Amino acid sequence: MFLRIGELARRTGLTVRALRHYDDIALLVPSARSSGGYRLYSRKDVARLYRIQALRRLDLSLADIQGLLDNAAGEVSEVVAQQVAQLDREILQASALRTHLLTVQDQLQASEEPGIDDWLLALESMVAGSKYFSEDERRRLTTQRGGFTDAVAPERAELSAWLQRLVAVGVSPEDPEAQALAQRWIELLLEEAGGDEGLLMKLYAMHWNEPSLHALTGVDRSGIRYISHAMAFARLQLYATHCSADDMVTLRQHYVAQTDAWPPLIAEVRQQMLVSTPTDGPTMRALALRWQALSLGKAGGDAALHAKLQRAFRHDAALRVGSGIDEKLAAYVGQAIAHLGDASTS
Template identity: 85%
Template sequence: MFLKIGELARRAGLTVRALRHYDDIALLVPSERSSGGYRLYGRKDVARLYRIQALRRLDLSLAEIQDLLDNAAGGLSEVVARQVAQLDREILQASALRAHLLALQDQLQASKQPGIDDWLVALESMVAGAKYFSDDEQRVLSTQRNGCADAAAPERAELTNWLHRLVAAGASPESPQAQALAQRWIALLLEEAGGDEGLLMKIYAMHWNEPSLHAMTGVDRAGIRYISH
């Protein structure tokens, strides 16, 4: 059984142009040609296309995919295993976010307003995830926050207000008051990171790069730059 390029494109959710490009770069060359010169794709071609699409989900370039398919010994089983591992990571992240959102829902249904840290955890889970942290790092952050979120919330709010007052007053980042603020701020974040300075820098990068977190925390890039100074 052979499929014409249009039928394969439709069933695979691709464009005819994409399949033609795959042929042009020898990534997916059809096994047969009709008497009229039309591309015809067989079982092996469709299996190779599955490998290509699975590896595309792993954010590999077409050149990397071609090298892997042409030279790797693992074949289809390796591709499937890698896709399963990727899905497992996504499921863990989605499950953690779902559990936290259910807790927020319970608070809202009980007419209780969740604290800022509750919303931050949910927001960070949506905008960050694997973008900034590994699965192990996300578990560390979740454990640390669950253990000290209520205790840290008042201090976090106090430090944010202190930062705004210093910036509004034009205080130098090198002043004794600013230095004391920065030391307390970094100590709080380091505690949140479980004492891991590498994880602390990832938290910093996330807060620097995500504007949605600026609105939630009340600390924008200018504030982050002030603390860093």
């Protein structure tokens, strides 16, 4: 028994256009065609469509779904396991948020109600924390901060004012003054994170995404980007001891241009590492390809220079400070990149 495309669309709730697109990209190719050229779908095709729709509910891209369906079933199991782990984290975060809200409620009932702007900012910041940190990570941050936040508050305010002055007068992130500002800013974030590069990246993401924190810190996305680029220029100077003069000319043309793409990629890879995603699976293959392209891009596509940069990064601890990449993460993504090479020679 075969179903024509219109009937399949009607019975599944999909559009004819979507089914045609699935055919065009070879995700769901009908088993037969009628004498008039109409697509005809078999029972096997419908079963594949069911799996496609099930995987779509896991927020996977069509390319990822195709890779999963065309490979071993174990990889589908990997994706499901990741989704279960994500749901577990969301349940813990929701529980922690409820506890925080009850605390706020008690405070409001027991004392004079603060100004609406004050408690809205506090509440939004609290919600932001639950998005980015697990319950254990929030406990670690709370312990680490014990008195730290208040102690550095004046310096943070001074750095914020300094940043705004530099941006207002158009000082380049390459300027030594901008680099000094950025390095101190990152040092403070690292102290807040207890030296944990993974937590540093989460703090970075939270400060990047949450308008409530922009209001509290006085540093918005443009300011964070300025700091990030200034750090890239500072790191570039460190590479000078590992590279030739010609190498540095190439790096000055390409290195900083890659800066904005790194934090979200590092965060994605770290998340996969935390849930023990196999380094030879489809998820990490895709991330490793992005990592490899970015890494080569900052060297202007020069493979020899790329190799120099990798060696320098491995052996010079100063280059890794504030990068979000610790030894464990570097080893994990290194394994994924090595599997890319294995696949190309098999």
